[in-house]
Amino acid sequence: MPDIIAKSDGQKIAEAEVDDFRRELGPFVVAAETTRMAMVFTDAKESDNPIIFANNAFLDLTGYTREEVLGQSFNFLMARGTDPDSLARIDAAFAGTTGGSEISYRRKDGSVFWSAVLISPVRDESGVIVQHFASFVDLTDHKREQAQSRMLIDELNHRVKNTLATVQSIVWQALRNASDVNVIRDSIEPRLFALSRSHDLLTRESWEGAGLLDLVNAALEPFGIGNGRSEHFVITGRNIRVSPKVTLALGIAFHELATNAVKYGAFSNKTGSVLISWTIEPSPEGDWLHLRWQEKDGPSVTYPSRKGFGSRVIERGLAHELEGTVDLDYRSEGIVCTINFPASNGARDG
Amino acid sequence: MLILIMIEDMLADLGCAAVTSAATVNQAIALIESQNFDVAMLDMNLNGEMTYLVADALATHGVPFAFSTGYSSDDIRDGYRDRPVLKKPFMDKELAEVFTHLLRRAALL
Numbered sequence: 001m002p003d004i005i006a007k008s009d010g011q012k013i014a015e016a017e018v019d020d021f022r023r024e025l026g027p028f029v030v031a032a033e034t035t036r037m038a039m040v041f042t043d044a045k046e047s048d049n050p051i052i053f054a055n056n057a058f059l060d061l062t063g064y065t066r067e068e069v070l071g072q073s074f075n076f077l078m079a080r081g082t083d084p085d086s087l088a089r090i091d092a093a094f095a096g097t098t099g100g101s102e103i104s105y106r107r108k109d110g111s112v113f114w115s116a117v118l119i120s121p122v123r124d125e126s127g128v129i130v131q132h133f134a135s136f137v138d139l140t141d142h143k144r145e146q147a148q149s150r151m152l153i154d155e156l157n158h159r160v161k162n163t164l165a166t167v168q169s170i171v172w173q174a175l176r177n178a179s180d181v182n183v184i185r186d187s188i189e190p191r192l193f194a195l196s197r198s199h200d201l202l203t204r205e206s207w208e209g210a211g212l213l214d215l216v217n218a219a220l221e222p223f224g225i226g227n228g229r230s231e232h233f234v235i236t237g238r239n240i241r242v243s244p245k246v247t248l249a250l251g252i253a254f255h256e257l258a259t260n261a262v263k264y265g266a267f268s269n270k271t272g273s274v275l276i277s278w279t280i281e282p283s284p285e286g287d288w289l290h291l292r293w294q295e296k297d298g299p300s301v302t303y304p305s306r307k308g309f310g311s312r313v314i315e316r317g318l319a320h321e322l323e324g325t326v327d328l329d330y331r332s333e334g335i336v337c338t339i340n341f342p343a344s345n346g347a348r349d350g
Numbered sequence: 351m352l353i354l355i356m357i358e359d360m361l362a363d364l365g366c367a368a369v370t371s372a373a374t375v376n377q378a379i380a381l382i383e384s385q386n387f388d389v390a391m392l393d394m395n396l397n398g399e400m401t402y403l404v405a406d407a408l409a410t411h412g413v414p415f416a417f418s419t420g421y422s423s424d425d426i427r428d429g430y431r432d433r434p435v436l437k438k439p440f441m442d443k444e445l446a447e448v449f450t451h452l453l454r455r456a457a458l459l
Contacts, residue, residue, distance in 0.1 A: 154421060161420035162353070165439035169356035176359065245397075249351050309355070316358075317351030323373045 038062075038115075038136040040074070041122070044129045048073035049094060052131070061115075061138060063108035074134065077105045093119040094132060102139060114139040166195065173309045190259065191252070194219065198251035202244050210247040211239035216276055219254035223267060232267065237278035240289070246341075249321040250291075256310035257293050257337055265298045265335055272298030272334075280343055287343035288324075295334035303330045353438075357391070360442040364449065373397075378404040382411055389452050390415035391436070391445075394426075405430055414452040 032039055038058035042049040054069045062069070062077060069076075075090060089101035100118035107113060115136045122131040174187035197218045201210045216235060217225055225233050242250070258267065258274075266272030278291040295301075304311070311328055314337065319326040324341025358369045370385070372378035375396055382390075382404070390408055392401055394417050408415045416434040417426070426435070434448045 157422055158420045161422075161438050165353045165356075165420070168439045169352040172356050172359070173352075252352065312355055313352060317355050320354055320371055320373050321351040323377075
């Protein structure tokens with residue numbers, strides 16, 4: 001806190017001049033006193049531009065009392081942590097070379113605020129600058145919005161980069177496992193659309209998460225869950241909220257399971273069906289989500305001679321991503337995939 | 351998670367016999383303390399958490415490593431600025447170059 005300085009003669013004269021203003025320019029002084037824009041007048045006759053008038057808005061903004069402010073140098077608000085650059089910009093504004101600047105100030109309680117400072121000279125009849133008039137526009141909200149928007153752009157960039165890497169891995173796998181153009185396209189396109197559906201789902205909820213039931217319905221939409229084959233799906237589970245990360249991971253996993261079912265499993269004949277169910281259960285380490293994909297009445301299942309991309313994604317990728325366990329059981333009566341992961345990693349009720 | 355499978359494939363193509371992955375800082379540190387690794391690749395950010403604790407553990411155990419990141423503005427902390435950084439998405443060629451460099455340097459020490 002700055003010391004209260006005994007009023008110099010100059011300060012007394014300057015205050016008398018403000019009193020004169022008050023008498024002569026009544027309505028304008030009242031306006032300066034009552035406006036919500038923070039304002040001060042400074043004495044131009046002294047080198048450090050002492051403050052000779054401060055309105056209530058200025059006192060509210062800075063947390064000082066009028067007695068603590070009057071007589072102080074204009075720069076007293078920057079007493080701690082003043083950078084030479086800010087001081088130079090204030091000097092330039094007083095000299096009239098610039099109209100003002102954006103400055104970081106400290107309140108009496110030490111908290112920092114950003115302000116646009118606008119400084120204008122006040123001249124007497126002969127044109128001599130006798131005072132300066134400074135107004136302060138609080139930029140704290142503006143600066144906070146700027147920082148937030150910077151953060152959103154960084155986050156968007158991060159997601160785009162991750163999505164591009166995901167697309168790269170889809171293309172990489174397709175080119176690695178096939179040379180026929182049609183096979184390559186059939187490997188790439190449905191996965192890109194699966195990714196796109198998960199993005200749609202998350203965008204609808206501002207990327208805060210998605211409902212598990214909505215997620216299952218979106219992932220299985222191309223496989224006829226909404227029309228055509230709806231009788232082949234039995235889904236039991238509440239629309240539990242899961243995180244964006246879990247949404248993306250499960251979206252791909254359900255797509256891979258369903259694609260496999262079309263090729264070899266319960267969606268490859270007329271009678272087959274799949275039961276998808278989930279529950280949340282308490283454990284010593286907190287709540288776990290237990291999810292189960294169970295096929296039946298499809299062709300008899302045999303253990304694959306070679307594991308494809310889809311099963312690696314589910315068994316290794318999904319378990320890693322969810323920090324849980326995933327088991328893909330090739331039972332002859334139908335594939336059973338069990339997925340268990342800590343609910344704190346992205347699932348919660350509601 | 352598709353990215354993980356791709357990186358595993360890239361590393362297998364380069365001749366890595368075994369690839370282990372960790373999804374969290376704690377998992378990573380537990381692995382570093384219980385197994386010997388020839389080389390490591392560390393995402394700078396796991397689940398929104400910066401991974402310098404893992405970098406410290408790798409440095410303590412003398413495991414050469416490179417960072418990977420999807421953020422363009424990640425500032426690397428003092429002491430780690432000389433580590434190679436792979437920016438996602440990266441090509442298998444870049445991965446090969448970085449790992450070759452790391453292993454060659456480790457062999458010279």
